[in-house]
Amino acid sequence: MLIPNKSPSDTTVVVAMSGGVDSSTVAAMLHHEGFKVIGITLQLYDHGMVLAKKGACCAGQDIYDAKMVADKLGIPHYVLNYESKFKEAVIDDFVDSYLQGYTPLPCVRCNQSVKFKDLLEFAKELGADCLATGHYVKKVFNKNMPEMHRGLDLDKDQSYFLFATTKKQLDFTYFPLGDLTKTQTRKLANDFGLITADKEDSQDICFVPDGKYANLISKLKPNSxxxxxxxxxxxxxxxxxxxxxxxxxxxxxxxxxxxxxxxxxxxxxxxxxxxxxxxxxxLEKTTFTISDVNWLDEKPLTNEEKEFTVKIRSTHQGSYARISNLGGSRMEVCLLTPEKSITPGQACVIYDKSRVLGGGWIEKF
Structure with a gap:
């Protein structure tokens, strides 16, 4: 049961529909199970800037695809213009980070701000019981407390990008694809007859039309x-x-x-x-500091001798490390073996086996 003591027919779920196969399948699954589903799609940037980019998310074609899926399912669908919010929280931060010598991670910033803050609050304003997304990550309850875990499909696991999700946000969010593989998701989409079933995945930096981020920065900051x-x-x-x-x-x-x-x-x-x-x-380093740490474990980190697994980039397989709490939402990470290309501006996410304990942003060194 998604919400304790509430039947599906009495449960309202807002689905963040990006126009891709994953979120479309989530909407179809929940609708099929009898939930009251409301689809929300965000327009995040100017249509003229992104239409030339194949595989962008939250673009003109994606908004249309999300609407077609919603119409097929017979569910309400709304498009929210978050262009100004996205520019301020994600694009401007992206540009400023590069100018300061960092290599930013805009997908996390987008999840951290627009999707898991503004959209979640809007879902609550609609009277929804929860917000569902198409991320490949698992929400597991342990002693009635929600935990975030890696998705079953490790090739598609998105827990690294969701480390900044707060405890309060995690409590309100639902991830139906956490126990599925991408192949299974596409099969379900085909079974439901969704036009997005064979649609290719969106690219990482969705708001860069040609993949050349330096051109975008030069356009927005001519003296960069x-x-x-x-x-x-x-x-x-x-x-x-x-x-x-x-x-x-x-x-x-x-x-x-x-x-x-x-x-x-x-x-x-x-x-x-x-x-x-x-x-x-x-390039090899063993020790670095992370800041703006979001800690999801109910117990605060102590500086006892304990090893964790950390990922220092999304494609990293993980390394063993000891973590020290420096206070003020900062932690020191000491890798047991040196790693190359530890990059300021990227995220360091801390795991206990499959569980996400938290993470933060790698500082300059």
Whole structure:
């Protein structure tokens, strides 16, 4: 039972319908089970900016597809214009982060702000009992307390991108696809006769029309491509960079310097407008700090000797680490084995087996 002591026919569920196969299937599943389903689609950016991009989410075609699915199911469907909210919380943050030498993670910011804050509050205003999404993550109850766990399909697991979901938000949110694989989801979509059944997945940075984020930043911030020095970590100059927005930690290609061996970006100093490069071993680190930590465990973190698994990027398989609570929503992460390309601005998510304990943003070092 989705809501204790309430039958499906008395339970109202708002489904965040992005226009893709996952959220469309969620709406169909819940409608089929007898719930009162309301579909909500967010318009997040200017149609002219995204129509040229194949595979964008929350774009013109996606809004149309979501409406077609809702019409087929016979459920109410609303489109909310969150363009200004999205620009302020996600796009502006994305641009400013690059200008400060970080490599941002806009999908998390979008979930953290627009989708799991504004949309969730709107669902409550509608009198809904919960908000359902098409994310591949599991919500598990332990002693009547909700926990977030990795999705069954580890290839599609999205728990890394949802680490910033608060306890209050998790309590109100439902993830019907957590125990399904992507193949099973597409089969269900076909069984329900949804037009999105074979639709390709959306891309990571949905608001960048051509995948060239530096072009977007240059358009919004015309003076962002200020040239500067490329220095080796040992202190000597190697060349000139084309603006720090074009570089990220671990980058090897496109440096336009010839020294007879591969060099990698190991540090970006936005204050001095310097890109530091070094050998591969200079990328290895074991200790770093995370900030704005969202802690989902009911027990606060103690500094006892205990090992956790952490992911330092979405494609990372995970490493063992010890975590120290620094106070003020900051934690220190000490990896048991060195990792390469630990990138400021990315998320570090902390797991206890399959459970998400929390996570935060990697600080500069």
């Amino acid at each position: 491509n200020t040239k500067g020095k490329i220095l080796h970590v040992e202190g000597y100059e190697l060349g000139e960079h084309e603006g720090i927005i074009n570089y990220t930690i671990g980058q090897r290609k496109g440096l336009k310097i010839a020294v007879g061996k591969p060099l990698y970006v190991v540090k970006i100093d936005s204050d001095q407008n310097i890109v530091y490069v070094g050998d591969q071993e200079h």
